[in-house]
Amino acid sequence: MSRSLWRQASSEAKLLLIGIPVAIWTLLPIYHLVLFALSPRGQAVTGKLWPDHPTLDNFAVVFHQEHHYLLHFWKQLWNSVLIAVAAGAITLCIATAAAFAISRLRVRGGRTIMNLALFTYFIPAAFLAVPMYKTMGNYGLLNSQWALILAMVTIATPYAIWVLKQASDKLPLELDEAARIDGATPLQLFRLVYLPLMLPSMVAVGTYALLLAWNEYLYAFLLLSDDRSTTLGVALGSFLSADDSPWELLMATGLLYALPPAAIYYAFKRYMVSGLTAGAVKS
């Protein structure tokens, strides 16, 4: 009895020996971020685990745009929201339609298009950044938020189509058959049968595209150089241009920037995890 208890305790201790370092490794940079955001100016670097006088003053400075790095905080936050929502919505429309055409309507050449899309998905986006930048210049879209929205749509759609096609292939063919026998048009099939059944996957895909656009740094920074048109992410990066950067303010802004995607991720985790797992690796 006591022996099995002892064994149980030792196995628990072994697990803790893994769990504690994992927790520290995972949380340290995030804890550091929060600590800075809550510390009064110049007091974050005393090496204390928690500030003596935690304060929300940094957030007040950010909200009132009282620092020259933060002159356009609200505008940039709005830009980030706008670009992420637009990219998510457009990706969702294009990908849902394409997946329906490939999977349910079996459009001719659909397989080839799917393969081309997958190919695009697997080419690292960083490699396409410079040609995309030059192209947007040729199209006269540089510094327009459409450039970033369209670039994000381009990057997000291939994976979106693939996930939706996988989900759509799983729907029973009898549904289409029945609808056709009843004289449904393709659009009715799309609206009344396909869309309702695909909703969970569409949530996953829309969230994926939205987060991708919100989190993007490289493309945002290349395509939008004006302080007023750029996103909050790029604004954060620009804090690095000086040595005397106000770290507390940067961390407070960074925390505000990190919260929405984290909240969305956890809210839609159920959809995200299954979608991502299916998408990343099919074994």
Place this chain on the structure above:
Amino acid sequence: MSSTLALDSAAKPGRQSAPAGPTRPRLSPWQAWGIVLIAPYVLVFAVFVLYPVAYGLWLARHPASYVHLFDDPVFVRTVVNTLVFLIIGINLKMLVALFLSGFFVRTRWWIRWLSVLFILPWAVPSIPTILSLRFMLNPEWGVINTTIFRLTGADGPNWLNNPQLALGLAILVHIWKSLPFWTLILVAGRLAIPGEMYEAASVDGATTWQKFRFITWPSLQTLYLTSSILSMIWTLGDFNSVYLLTGGGPADQTHVLATLGLRYLRLDLVDLSMATVVCALPFVLPLVYFMMKRLSR
């Protein structure tokens, strides 16, 4: 225009026979709608993938660009860095993920909670967290060096000013960010293994290692290999971990292929920037081919 063609061919007599089999619909409105619905993506592909790629290749058409590129010591250094990043980064990350996936499949209430926190690095955007790490590493005020000073009285290293250390730290940042994702994937792989196999092995007196060697690993190895290949592709494109931490410095010694293009763009050498991508293609394309084979099975 192509839609009318589809209509014509489908309207041939004899083709209109009653509801066509659902696997290959030949009725015209279905094909026509298919073309209409897929057109937006084809347009996006043509305008924002095909044209940029063609234009990029055209910019990189001169052999002189490649001579110039190979003469640039930064390029050679970058290739070495990228290889180090891939070989060390991915193997280390995947091995740790394999190990931790074994930890996270344990059923304990606190492990469930930990797994929720563990995903944070993946769920949170990388810009603020990498900047936070960058500040932790600041030689004068960073929390790491102030701690070293308090404990030992000695100055800590100037982390990001040493090319080897800086690259190593960029690799660690990359691992910090992507480890949760791969652990999660391998957890899913482990959960798909029937529990009875382990029970049977326990009855037969198998050790933990034997269970791993003869049950877990054979079931996971395909997933592990696919994950490593996909991770390799994604790591090749990881711009943030390097750029936000080191900016490619000190003295352009920590660039990887993903950040080098931007350096050449800044130097107004767009042809070199494109030539870099062209040089990377022979390494990327086989990986892409492998993944596409995998996914279109």
